[in-house]
Amino acid sequence: MGHHAMNIGARLDESARESSLLLLVAQSRDVDAFRSLFEIFAPRLRAFVGRNAGAALVEDIVQETFVNVWRKANLYNPERASAATWIYTIARNARIDLLRKTFRPEVDANDPALVPEPAEPAFEQISRDQEDVRLKRALSALPAEQHEVLRLAYFADMAHGDIAAHLNLPLGTVKSRIRLALRRIRLEFGEEP
């Protein structure tokens, strides 16, 4: 338990550092901070999208992602997302924009049609750090087989049917593993399964 708590503590320090690098890029257009972010995340991003895409496409995604990290840094809100999460969403959208002709439909926080969160929040209010800790805990508690399908679901263009073919499993098995993994995560956040 002590070891586990220490890991999470180290992870939070890392996460705070990544956030401040991203804020330096946003506020001071700091190229050194930008380079540090690239060195931290480009290898992970390559590994993350790489397994199911060609090398040229992977490099295009990495390039497009970091160009957009620079350009959109002013839109980053550290209260809403960790640097890793925000860069993940930029990479996801870059991939879609590169592969498809139509832009990804996105929520815009300034949309007048947006229904705001109720003033009296129906949700438990927890900090983003606490959210990170719970997510990490839920992920590490998942059986390997559920972790695997979840990871594949986030990979380039792996629909549930593709995952089933890749793992040589019936589609129903893949779907139920995904459902179980999501239920485990909802439970960690105190929501009904």
Add this chain to the structure above:
Amino acid sequence: MTIRHHPSAELILDYAAGGLAHGPALAVASHLVLCPHCRRTTQRLEALGGRLMADAVGSQNDSGRAFDAILSKIAGGADESVPALQPATAVFPHPLRMALGGDIGTVPWKRLGMGAYHYIIPSDDGPATARLLLIPAGRPVPVHTHVGTELTLTLRGAYTDATGHFACGDLQEADDSLTHQPHATPDEDCICLAVTEAPLRFKSWPARILQPLLGI
């Protein structure tokens, strides 16, 4: 607005993971605009993606050159992105207005029969078909079945079918086993966004004969 029908966690997962075709993504994103609860779920599933990416183990290969290429691309383009300009008021959610190029008043409705209208939203992306339906108050949509999943997001008014009542903001996820005949509720015309993986198959013979002609 009290939303009673939400997308399944699996559907939100696919949206957060970037795996949905344009039509279903349009329906989910439009629901998110209207539903703070599912926005929260989406944030969490994006955080999950961020976590999985951060846990991936990579190696530094040729990073210097790749970084220089990024710097020179940045030098050649706009420096900061500007947030989308938003009007003072809007009826349709922003993702839908982007896809339509306008709000509710600009939809070029086409007659569907039985007093109903529709408009197919053009898209280059895959076999999914997204369209707006306008059903007059108290009237039915022609009976239909569909191949694959159909997502229906109510944008104005409400409808009922054998499975329930669907009001503004509700998203109905129906699989291909469902043959349904939705009726708009009597008090107001109903407008919804319907997304199918494959073209609808109408059951009543006039609609079936007209189907190829109507392009639905």
